[in-house]
Amino acid sequence: MAKRSPEETPSLQSIASYVKSNAAQAKKAQHMHMEEGSMVTRETDYKGHHIVVRTKYEVEVDGNRLMGHLGVNDAGSVHYHPIPNMSFTSALDMIKKVIDVFPNDFDSNGGPTPMPPMEHHSGNKSTMSKKIKTSMDKTAVKRRKG
Amino acid sequence: MAAVTRSNVVTNASARQKYINGVKLLKAELPGPTTVSLGIPGPSAKISTYDLFIVWHHIAMNTFTPPTQSDRNAAHRGPVFLPWHRFMLRQLELNLQRVLHDNSFGLPYWDWAADGQLSAAAQKTAPIWQAGNFGGQGNPISTGPFAPPQFVVKIEANSSGSLVQTNHGLRRAFGVNGASTLPKRTDTAGAVAQTKYDLAPWSTSSAGFRNYLEGWNPALGLHNRVHVWIGGDMLPSTSPNDPIFFMNHCNVDRIWESWMQKPGGPGRVYAPGDAEAATLKGHRLHDTLSSLLSGTTTPSQMLNVTSLYVYDSLVV
Numbered sequence: 083m084a085k086r087s088p089e090e091t092p093s094l095q096s097i098a099s100y101v102k103s104n105a106a107q108a109k110k111a112q113h114m115h116m117e118e119g120s121m122v123t124r125e126t127d128y129k130g131h132h133i134v135v136r137t138k139y140e141v142e143v144d145g146n147r148l149m150g151h152l153g154v155n156d157a158g159s160v161h162y163h164p165i166p167n168m169s170f171t172s173a174l175d176m177i178k179k180v181i182d183v184f185p186n187d188f189d190s191n192g193g194p195t196p197m198p199p200m201e202h203h204s205g206n207k208s209t210m211s212k213k214i215k216t217s218m219d220k221t222a223v224k225r226r227k228g
Numbered sequence: 229m230a231a232v233t234r235s236n237v238v239t240n241a242s243a244r245q246k247y248i249n250g251v252k253l254l255k256a257e258l259p260g261p262t263t264v265s266l267g268i269p270g271p272s273a274k275i276s277t278y279d280l281f282i283v284w285h286h287i288a289m290n291t292f293t294p295p296t297q298s299d300r301n302a303a304h305r306g307p308v309f310l311p312w313h314r315f316m317l318r319q320l321e322l323n324l325q326r327v328l329h330d331n332s333f334g335l336p337y338w339d340w341a342a343d344g345q346l347s348a349a350a351q352k353t354a355p356i357w358q359a360g361n362f363g364g365q366g367n368p369i370s371t372g373p374f375a376p377p378q379f380v381v382k383i384e385a386n387s388s389g390s391l392v393q394t395n396h397g398l399r400r401a402f403g404v405n406g407a408s409t410l411p412k413r414t415d416t417a418g419a420v421a422q423t424k425y426d427l428a429p430w431s432t433s434s435a436g437f438r439n440y441l442e443g444w445n446p447a448l449g450l451h452n453r454v455h456v457w458i459g460g461d462m463l464p465s466t467s468p469n470d471p472i473f474f475m476n477h478c479n480v481d482r483i484w485e486s487w488m489q490k491p492g493g494p495g496r497v498y499a500p501g502d503a504e505a506a507t508l509k510g511h512r513l514h515d516t517l518s519s520l521l522s523g524t525t526t527p528s529q530m531l532n533v534t535s536l537y538v539y540d541s542l543v544v
Contacts, residue, residue, distance in 0.1 A: 089536070090523060092323050097277060097521045098260035104520050108283065109267035111290040122298050126429075149388035153298030156433040159447075164389040166289055166304060166465050167455040168406065169432065169447065182405070183463050184387035 120152040141177055142215040143188060148177065177214050229331060232321075234482070235540040237336035237475050238355050246333055248373045250324035251471045254278035255379065257327065263393060268383065270393040277323060277521075279383050281316065282468045284520035286385055288312065289465045291518060293510035299431045300511065302518040307426040307500060307511040309442050310484045311530035312518065313477050318536065319522050320474055334537055337482050338475035340454050341544065344410035351410050351457075352402045362472050367460065368397025374471055385464040398470055399460030407448055407456040415450055416544045420487050426499050430508055437487055441480060451480050479544075486542040488531075496531045 090096070101108075124135045141148040151163040152173070159169040162176055165183055170176040181188055237244045258274040266275070266283060275283065288303035300306035303313065321335045343354045357364045363372015373379070376397030386392050403409065422437035432444035439445045443452025454476045455462045461469040468474065488496050502512050509515055513528050 089318075089322075092319070092326055092522060094257070094259040094277075097280065100519070100521050100523070101259075101261040101280060102265070105261075105265055105267075107291075108287050108520065111287045120298065123296060151298060151389060155299045155431055156429055159432070161432075163290070164385055164387055164465060165463055167443070167452040167463065167467075169444065179405070180387055187387040 122152070122154045124154065124156055126156065139173065141173070142213075143177065143181065144213050148180070150180075152176075174214055231535055232332055232334035232537045233540055234334040234478060234537055235336055237338050238361065240336060243334065243336040244361065246328055246330065247324065247336055247471075250328045250333070251278060252373070252379070253327040254323055263383070266391075268391045268393060273382070273393060275383065280521050281320060282383055282466050283391065284316070284518075285468050286391060286465045287520060288518040290389065291510075294507050296507075299433075302510050304442070305432050305444070306430050307438055307498070307508075308515075308517065308527060309438055310481070311498070311527035314481050314484070314530045314533065315517050315519075315525050317474060317478055317481055318533070321537070322522075335474065335478050337478035337539070338472065339479055339544075340410050340476065341413050341416045341479075344412040344415070348403065348409050356472075356475075357402075362475075365400040365402045365460070367399045367401065369400055374398050381461060381469050384461070384466045384469060389465065391466070400462070400470070401459035403457055403459075405456050405459045405463065407453045410457050411450050411453050415453075416483055419450060419483060420490060420544065422487070423494060424499070425494065425497055430500060430511060437484075441483055441487075450483075451476065482539050482542065483544045485539060486544045489542060498527055498531055 120139045120141075122137045122139065124137075126133050137154060139152045141152065153161050153163070155161070155169070159171060160173045160176055161169045162180055165176075165180060168176075168179065170179070235243050237247065255276050255278040257277045259277055259280075261275050261280065262272045263270060263275060264272040268283075285303070289301050291302040292298060293300050293302050293306065293308075303309065303316075317335055321333070324335065325331050325333045338356055343351050343356065346354060352365065356362055357372075359371040361372065363369045363375055369375050379398060381394055381396050381398060383391055384394050419437060419440045422435075422440055424436045426436045426438040427434050432439065432442075435445060441450050443449040448456065455467060458470070458472060458476075461467065462473065487493065498513055500508050500512050502514050504512055510518070511527075514526050516524050516526060517530075519525075
């Protein structure tokens with residue numbers, strides 16, 4: 083979209099127009115699912131060597147794949163995009179927190195399920211029976227002379 | 229137009245009431261966009277102006293910068309965190325002025341470090357959470373101007389990071405998600421004492437003021453700590469669902485302004501500059517910021533906004 087002054091006085095018409103022009107990007111970004119698990123790539127340079135570490139995470143709760151994006155920062159802390167203000171030293175502890183934050187997404191038969199509209203109430207289901215499996219499928223360290 | 233003054237939401241009752249009234253007006257206003265038009269599943273429903281800010285925040289958070297890594301996004305976990313949220317706050321302020329028919333309205337802030345000086349128990353019953361202010365905690369909250377049915381959450385993120393339609397009252401759970409207390413004055417002082425705005429690797433692993441204030445280094449600090457301490461709807465990427473979100477971020481913005489105006493301090497500086505690697509696109513000085521319901525801007529344009537607004541106090 084064209085760059086226009088963000089200081090222009092907004093109106094219902096301007097809001098509708100800008101949202102329409104940004105809709106394609108909005109649709110794309112808000113469905114950031116990891117169909118095949120989260121591949122995390124970390125890179126750095128050290129003493130003339132270029133280091134790449136790729137790590138693939140697949141997270142299951144009660145046998146069902148958790149589809150949000152998991153990341154690892156350069157310091158090794160893991161984070162899960164749907165709880166964006168937290169980081170963890172343990173991926174297992176992180177998924178326990180996901181279950182705590184989204185109790186209605188994990189029904190009694192286990193696994194993350196989409197929340198139907200208009201039915202999101204306040205029940206706090208037990209998380210004690212949930213089985214959590216986190217697998218780190220692939221870690222590769224590549225070094226090359228710089 | 230003269231600059232407006234942003235003041236303390238607890239001590240300025242007029243600004244607080246205008247904010248509450250304005251949020252409710254924006255929550256009831258339907259400018260046209262629908263859930264279908266933005267790819268949110270379920271039956272088509274019009275999205276309020278207030279809820280478009282929630283969608284915008286979520287979209288920016290879901291836009292990795294660059295897409296080949298999973299730390300920095302278009303609004304968080306990198307240098308752009310402060311200018312992007314300043315941009316967002318200003319857009320809300322402009323829309324509040326519009327619906328309030330009051331061009332002198334300034335967005336108030338919540339000085340959470342003042343409450344952080346209280347005991348852990350007293351923090352949960354501080355004046356900000358009284359019924360005449362923002363109401364207290366609960367699932368859903370049952371006191372204050374944002375308790376249901378007068379204020380209802382319509383769009384939220386689920387455990388997979390997708391937006392979904394919903395219909396529930398606002399939720400808060402103080403001090404139970406890993407942060408038992410709010411930040412203190414010593415914490416804000418630690419941020420203001422930083423000498424560099426941001427440093428490589430420009431992420432949550434960085435040293436510097438931005439990462440200290442965002443709350444990654446030290447871990448669970450300042451801004452992040454406030455989100456986590458409040459809990460409930462302040463935890464997912466749709467955290468602007470709670471109107472206290474903007475009071476938190478207005479205080480974060482005030483701390484940034486305090487850092488830039490500190491006598492003998494760094495001044496209005498920003499990093500990374502435009503010469504930095506293309507992998508930092510979205511975070512460099514003149515890169516375009518993610519927008520949804522207005523024109524765009526750049527970090528450079530957000531550095532000095534004293535012609536638009538000033539704070540009544542920079543004591544943080």
